[in-house]
Amino acid sequence: MGNFSLNLQDDSALKKVLETGEYDKELAEIALEIRRHYYGDAVYMRGLIEFSSYCRCNCYYCGLRRDNTGLERYRLTREEILACCQEGWELGFRTFVLQSGEDPQFTDAIMAEIVAAIHERFPDCAVTLSIGERSKESYRKFFQVGARRYLLRHEAASTELYAKLHPATMSCAHRRQCLFDLKELGYQVGAGFMVGAPFQTTENIIEDLRFMQTLKPDMIGIGPFIHQSSTPLATCANGSVELTLRLISIMRILFPYALIPATTALGTIRPGGRELGLKAGANVVMPNLSPVRVRGQYAIYDDKLSTGLEAAQGLEALRQSVAACGFRLVSDRGDVAKH
Ligand code: SAM
Numbered sequence: 001m002g003n004f005s006l007n008l009q010d011d012s013a014l015k016k017v018l019e020t021g022e023y024d025k026e027l028a029e030i031a032l033e034i035r036r037h038y039y040g041d042a043v044y045m046r047g048l049i050e051f052s053s054y055c056r057c058n059c060y061y062c063g064l065r066r067d068n069t070g071l072e073r074y075r076l077t078r079e080e081i082l083a084c085c086q087e088g089w090e091l092g093f094r095t096f097v098l099q100s101g102e103d104p105q106f107t108d109a110i111m112a113e114i115v116a117a118i119h120e121r122f123p124d125c126a127v128t129l130s131i132g133e134r135s136k137e138s139y140r141k142f143f144q145v146g147a148r149r150y151l152l153r154h155e156a157a158s159t160e161l162y163a164k165l166h167p168a169t170m171s172c173a174h175r176r177q178c179l180f181d182l183k184e185l186g187y188q189v190g191a192g193f194m195v196g197a198p199f200q201t202t203e204n205i206i207e208d209l210r211f212m213q214t215l216k217p218d219m220i221g222i223g224p225f226i227h228q229s230s231t232p233l234a235t236c237a238n239g240s241v242e243l244t245l246r247l248i249s250i251m252r253i254l255f256p257y258a259l260i261p262a263t264t265a266l267g268t269i270r271p272g273g274r275e276l277g278l279k280a281g282a283n284v285v286m287p288n289l290s291p292v293r294v295r296g297q298y299a300i301y302d303d304k305l306s307t308g309l310e311a312a313q314g315l316e317a318l319r320q321s322v323a324a325c326g327f328r329l330v331s332d333r334g335d336v337a338k339h
């Protein structure tokens with residue numbers, strides 16, 4: 001662990017690390033040493049299928065929010081989703097991430113049917129869901145038909161910050177409950193938050209880290225906040241790349257076993273941002289397998305990075321950039337290391 005002398009379990013030391021760039025190089029070195037110990041040079045790829053941009057929620061930061069009436073919405077059919085998986089499977093993807101807004105038209109029965117179909121057709125692949133808050137019973141149904149991973153960023157562990165980013169109909173406590181329910185059911189669970197979200201303080205981030213230490217997530221999704229011009233937070237500043245990278249290294253140190261993506265948001269606000277994420281300790285990339293024609297409509301934030309390339313071409317470019325960072329893109333389910 002080199003000569004790093006600060007104890008990240010201590011809040012005041014952690015605050016110092018978060019607020020100054022002083023330790024960044026050292027943090028990244030330690031993070032890389034740890035990721036090599038657990039995962040070697042492997043970078044896992046997840047095929048992201050953004051299957052619906054409809055959402056019943058109204059999170060203040062997100063372009064898919066219900067009240068964004070200017071957004072042209074889309075839904076993929078079951079057949080279109082399966083076609084994305086087929087294309088991904090042929091390219092070597094062994095994990096599919098089905099993500100959407102909270103779309104009531106994708107009822108539990110329909111979702112379960114889609115998960116079952118993917119599981120049956122691609123038995124060597126992991127199915128990850130990222131479809132927001134549902135009941136424990138719903139999560140159980142999806143697990144029974146083959147879903148094994150679930151991404152649900154907790155967004156903010158601080159009740160006060162959570163309330164500034166969401167309408168009163170949504171609660172921090174319910175989001176946390178969903179995460180614990182998912183864990184209890186046996187899912188590999190992903191939590192996380194936006195770095196530099198409006199109103200977020202260093203203390204809030206420390207609270208996020210401490211909450212995650214109690215949850216012990218298998219996957220950690222953090223990316224910079226990026227404003228979206230049709231949301232109530234349109235004029236807020238974007239999150240910082242430097243702080244995001246620092247946090248990726250801190251996450252790797254606090255959660256050595258975790259699967260941590262270098263997110264699209266990081267690649268959006270800084271060219272080469274995803275590669276910087278890998279060098280800071282991330283070990284997952286999530287290329288988009290959605291049909292090119294709908295990608296622009298999944299407008300979570302402004303100028304969302306999209307190569308416009310078909311999956312195959314995009315993947316080749318990604319393989320090369322991952323290799324240029326000294327890592328290896330692997331075709332593997334990439335389950336979480338034992339912890
Ligand atoms: N609806 C599901 C949910 O909220 O969990 C999944 C889709 S949602 C678009 C996925 C993630 O996008 C959210 O967890 C949020 O952290 C992130 N996101 C939304 N708006 C964002 C923004 N303006 N900047 C960066 N990330 C954003």
Ligand code: SF4
Nearest residue numbers: 055057059062065101
């Ligand atoms: Fe909907 Fe998720 Fe966006 Fe919130 S973050 S508005 S739940 S898509």
